[in-house]
Amino acid sequence: MRDITLLSIFDHRITQKYVKRSGMAHAIAAAYHAFNLSKEYKVNPDLATKAAFLHDIGHYTWYKDGKWDYELYKQNDIHAIKGAERAHKLLIRLGEHPKKAKKIALAILLHTDSYLPDGEISLDPLQKVVALADEMDEEPSGNHHYRQIDDERARRLIARLDHMIDNHLNNQKASS
Numbered sequence: 001m002r003d004i005t006l007l008s009i010f011d012h013r014i015t016q017k018y019v020k021r022s023g024m025a026h027a028i029a030a031a032y033h034a035f036n037l038s039k040e041y042k043v044n045p046d047l048a049t050k051a052a053f054l055h056d057i058g059h060y061t062w063y064k065d066g067k068w069d070y071e072l073y074k075q076n077d078i079h080a081i082k083g084a085e086r087a088h089k090l091l092i093r094l095g096e097h098p099k100k101a102k103k104i105a106l107a108i109l110l111h112t113d114s115y116l117p118d119g120e121i122s123l124d125p126l127q128k129v130v131a132l133a134d135e136m137d138e139e140p141s142g143n144h145h146y147r148q149i150d151d152e153r154a155r156r157l158i159a160r161l162d163h164m165i166d167n168h169l170n171n172q173k174a175s176s
């Protein structure tokens with residue numbers, strides 16, 4: 001059983017404000033990739049899609065003289081840290097189980113190593129799925145953050161993904 005749907009996350013004003021800022025089209029594409037990858041990596045699609053959908057919720061933009069400054073961003077970015085905290089707060093507020101909210105927040109925290117000191121960290125399968133889902137939708141020079149999608153289509157795609165997850169989980173239950 002899922003505690004909350006992607007649609008309830010999508011409809012929340014915090015999601016609308018921050019996920020739109022970092023790119024709703026990218027967030028939805030990453031969530032679909034995460035759904036497909038979750039079968040391959042045998043991780044819970046509920047957690048994988050939520051983490052992928054919210055992975056960039058902590059983004060903010062770095063501008064200098066009105067222009068996006070990639071160097072400034074690279075030096076100072078902590079969007080994964082901010083995003084993990086912001087997503088966790090949102091999920092708990094919406095009624096997500098604290099255990100799941102923690103797993104989702106951790107996957108968001110580790111979806112990129114751009115802010116980490118050099119060195120290897122080993123990701124668990126859920127964290128790997130979310131990082132891969134993000135990578136699969138990346139475009140050169142961060143263009144994936146600017147791809148547009150209208151609200152109605154975005155909402156429809158999210159509702160469709162909810163159905164796909166429910167069907168998948170029901171089928172899994174039936175065959176176990």
Ligand SMILES: [Fe+2]
Nearest residue numbers: 026055056134
């Ligand atoms: Fe991303």
